[in-house]
Amino acid sequence: MQKGIDKVVVLEVEDIHKKYRGQDILKGISFKVRKGETKVIIGPSGTGKSTLLRCINQLTIPDKGRIWLEGEEVIHTKKNINQFRQKMGMVFQDFNLFDHLTALGNVEIGLTRVKRMDKDEARQKAIEELKKVGLEEQANLYPAQLSGGQKQRVSIARALAMDPKVMLFDEPTSALDPELIGEVLEVIKNLAIQGMTMILVTHEMGFARSVANEIIFMEDGKILESGPPYQLFNNPKYERTKRFLKKITELYGE
Amino acid sequence: MNEFYYFIREILLPSLFEGTLVTIKLIIFSIPLGLILGVLIAVGRVYGNRIISFLCAVYVIFFRGTPLLVQLFILYYGLPSVGIFFSPFVAAVIGFILCSCAYHSEYIRGAIQSIKSGQMMAAEALGMSRVQAILYIILPQALRRAIPGCSNEIIYLVKYSSLAFMVTCVELTGAGKIIATRYFKYTEVFLVVGIIYLLMVSVVTKFLDMLEKKLEIPGLG
Structure with a gap:
């Protein structure tokens, strides 16, 4: 464990299990995310990485296990x-922007409807957030009028507008054309630099390497190994990790 | 020929005017209430618990599966036997609302189910409750998609409002029937009656088209 990151734990996940149609998807996942840390989860598809993210914010309710956000237990009531x-x-991964709202509307709606923020105030904040992802000029366009990269940046702005304690990214660039990936990674990288606490599922190994404080390698519903990027990439404990990294690096490049 | 125009202008149109007003009143009450109930039933079927969903489904089966005329007869002639009395107009309006909402609900249910599940997921991920997500995310999209289907039902309603006459509510068709019988001029009277319906349907169609255009969103629908 890397010394020096002795900051507060923002998110703690303990022994998460999830079955789906009789199949074990998650078989006991535990980890902690500290303030300002970027954790990258990698692993072959079908190992439950997305399910894990969805369990964390209870879009999928885990069968077993506990989650704490800033010391408070996340309970699904x-x-x-x-x-x-x-x-x-x-x-x-596929943005899920609200199709009937403009870029601005997408960012605004959580503020007005969930946070009950005053309309003008919400508008100001939404414009700010769009600026941060470089899309203030696209504010009045509908999702169908945006490119994939722009859509994903709006969806990041939508999430950021809520002032989250932690950001969960579920393969944010997997649905994008190669030439659009860069603009999205750029935004995420800036967030990391600004100290946002993040968990990121991705196949972009070069990016993972440059942005992660820790990489978690998941396979078959479990964490096989985890550690700082240089350790995992240069000196993985398991042959399986080595093989996966080799294959994915060949496939996606660095 | 003069006599013909005289009949149309001095006798037919004035008496049809009253009837037309009644028809307009019938549809003005029935359309919005039918739509609102239709939305509720559709939401109940898709998002309700097992009991609510089942009840909504049974409702739709019953009201789509029986003739409107039978429903009107039960409302007007049947219910008095259990002590419930409606005026002809009220019986007709209730019948139209109960029947049209069953059809609306099917168009709206289809539209709701066509919305990708990611929309609900994203709404919940933002911290919206189920009800908020349905109100602010799902319905605004689903209702836009349901406009063509619901328009169809509304246009039917304009025409099947003529069934109100069967429960003695004298609307356009009824007024026509009375005049036609009195003067024995069926062809002339019902031609004019038909034209008035055509005008009403055209106005409603135009209005619904404008509404659809106004609410149009790129990439949706």
């Missing part, structure tokens, strides 16, 4: 869960 979800920003 109707009243409670909406409070927790506001504090966890989620970015989906």
Whole structure:
């Protein structure tokens, strides 16, 4: 364990289990995320990486296990869960922008409807957030009028507007054309630099290497190994990790 | 020929005017209430618990599966036997609302189910409750998609409002029938009645088209 990161734990995940249609998807996942840390989760598809993210903000309810956000246990009751979800920003692989709202509307709606913010104030904040991802000029365009990269940046702005304690990224660039990946990674990288606490599922190994404080390698519903990027890339404990990294690096490049 | 125009202008149109007003009143009450109930039933079917969903489904089966005329007869002639009395107009309006909402609900249910599940997920991820997500995210999209289907039902409603006459509510068709019988001029009277319906349907169609255009969003629908 890397010394020096002795900051507060923002998110703690303990022994998460999830079955789906009789199949074990998650078989006991535990880890801690400290303030300002970027954790990158990698692993072959079908190992439950997305399910894990969804369990964290209870979009999928885990069968077993506990989660704490800033020391408070995340419990799925109707009243409670909406409070927790506001504090966890989620970015989906396929954006899931609200199709009937403009870019601005997408960023605004959480502020006005969930945070009950005053309309003008919400507008100001939404414009700010769009500026941060470089899209203030696209504010009045609808999702169908945006490119994939722009859509994903709006969805990041939408999540950030809620002032989350932690951001969850579920393969944010997997649905993008190669030439659009860069602009999204740029935004995420800036967030990391500014000290946002993040969990990121991705296949972009070069990016993972440059941005992660810790990489978690998941396989078959478990964490096989984890550690700082240089350790995992240069000196993995398991042959399996080595093989995966080799294969994915060949496939996606650095 | 003069006599013909005289009949149309001095006798037919004035008496049809009253009837037309009644028809307009029938549809003005029935359309919005039918739509609102239709939305509720559709939401109940898709998002309700097992019991609510089942009840909504049974409702739709019953009201789509029986003739409107039978429903009107039950409302107007049947219910008095259990002590419930409606005026002809009220019976007709209730019948139209109950029937049209069943059809609306099917168009709206289809539209709701066509919305990608990611929309609900993203709404919940923002911290919206189920109800908020349905109100602010799902319905604004689903209702836009349901406009063509619901328009169809509304246009039907304009025409099947003529069934109100079967429960003695004298609307346009009824007024026409009375005049036609009195003067024995069926062809002339019902031609004019038909034209008035055509005008009403055209106005409603135009209005609904404008509404659809106004609410149009790029990439949606």
